[in-house]
Amino acid sequence: MAKLDQSNSRWQRFLDNDIVYSFFTTPGAIIAASITFIAITAAFAAPLIAPYNPFDPAQISLWDGKLPPAWSDGGSSAYLLGTDNQGRDMLSTILYGGRISILVGIAAVFLGMLLGVTLGVISGYFGGFTDTVIMRIADVQLTIPGILVAILINGIGRAALPLELREEFAIYVVIVAIGLTDWPQFARVARGATLVEAEKEYVQAAKLIGLPKITIILRHILPNTLRPVLVIATIGLALAIIAEATLSFLGQGIPPTTPSLGTLIRVGNEFLFSGLWWITLFPAIALIILVFSVNLLGDWMRDALNPKLR
């Protein structure tokens, strides 16, 4: 029983936490988090829950191509959201496509975070010339809209690959391009947090007892930069997903063989004129809902974690 009591109080302490409290008292946050959670789960469980495997030729028949959604005239109950021009089930391709969009988004944000936080903490902790150089580069990059930077880096990366390897490596090029676009935001936030933390007495004490710099940075500074970094990462995820979709839509991103949501919209766009609206519309709606809920979650997090930053 004593054990149960303890877990109870732990649960209670968890509920009393200011962030958790804010979460459960903000309906928007709960809805956004639920949708995000459902979208991410659905995307990752795509092979388990999707009605068909759109990459298995045995499950695709051209006879079933271009079928409208189940509820409209000529639709089949076998394909809830209809089929595309090759007879692939739209619901399944969206689930698989969403998985790639989310994966690319997370990988890109992670890369940007790794690079940005490393440079930001170095910049803030060591100051001086290093700081000036790193933050100047970040400043200059921030004056150019992110999507343009991503398009340019991605374009150079694509062009650098031999033609036959382009499709295969396109996904990595996209991840690196978006990651390199993201880092200045992380660097700024991490630097700011580092500057505040480095002044504190316990860090001074750690210096005095002769702890190595690397230990101070990793054990004391880094954990304290994580709160604001998490906010940037969430908002960055929405932006990264949009950036990936945009690149793919421009034909510069994920190839149609393993389509992301952006690629699906691009492919469907060609059939818009023949009235096959569902091939574009449903992936677009999926993308919008995904981005919108991640954005909402990020907004709430920004307010909850840092009331000053409004």
Add this chain to the structure above:
Amino acid sequence: MMAPLLLEGSMFYFILNRLAQALLVMAVVSAISFSLFNFVGDPVNNMVGQDATREQRIEIRQQLGLDDPILVQYQRFMLNVAQGDFGLSYRIKQPVSQLILERLPATLELVFASAVIAVLIGIVLGVYTGIRRYSWVSKIIMSVSLIGVSLPTFIIGIGLIYLFAVHLRWLPSSGRAGVIELGGWKTSLLTIDGWRSIILPAVTLSLFQLTMILRLVRAEMLEVMRSDYIKFARARGLANRAIHFGHALRNTLVPVITIIGLNIGGLIAYSVITETVFQWPGTGLMFIQAVDFVDVPIMAAYLIFVALLFVVINLIVDILYFVVDPRIRRGGS
């Protein structure tokens, strides 16, 4: 007494500092552009094709100076670039500078049309929502604007194409029609066909900026309407129209103009996407096509072109801030 010219905090020092930074940025970008020629694709293959003989290749290499030391090549590249010479396009075999100049009017007209739409409608709606804060029309405008900001540009473009080109058949879905030449400048703003073809891309490109301007003007209006001099104007019995437009709107314009200046760069950035969605034959579409065909000279030129554009915009904005805001003058960056 005048401040010493080179003292820290003087205008001259500040501009010199920013100018040096701009030059540094251009040097880095041009170095990247230059290295594209060496690391992306094989220039000899691109000139003579796969089945040239060995002697032909060696001759081409010597003609292009590819055997010279890398610094000599870089110097030559920079000298050419400074004179606006980016070499021949691999694919179209025409001077790149000429190709860019041909495409530039399309991009500039698109950006200009979007800016006009964004500014006019943005200010009108901003003033309206600022004055009639609680009317339901204002509430609808504000919610729609929130959705507009979070939608990716290309999805807005597709939506407009579907509605106005496919469904209603009012406007063309892509391309730039009705182009006539006017003293070397190819414009599509003088014909009805041209107007019809620019409406959809210009609206798509303007939506994001329009929303920003709307929100800014509304916020500024709300702020100004609370101030004492507006109350005083009311007490004097001035007409609403005189108060709203003569007093309030005029005082909101300074931040609005700053934001508009800053956002020209944003319009140019997003024009790459809009041009591709609508197959608008501007510089952005040219870059995307150049990537597909590994047309390195065009890519390099576009990179330098974009960097120069942003460096110039930022330099102007920095200097304007310095002139307007005295706090920047007291050191600090």
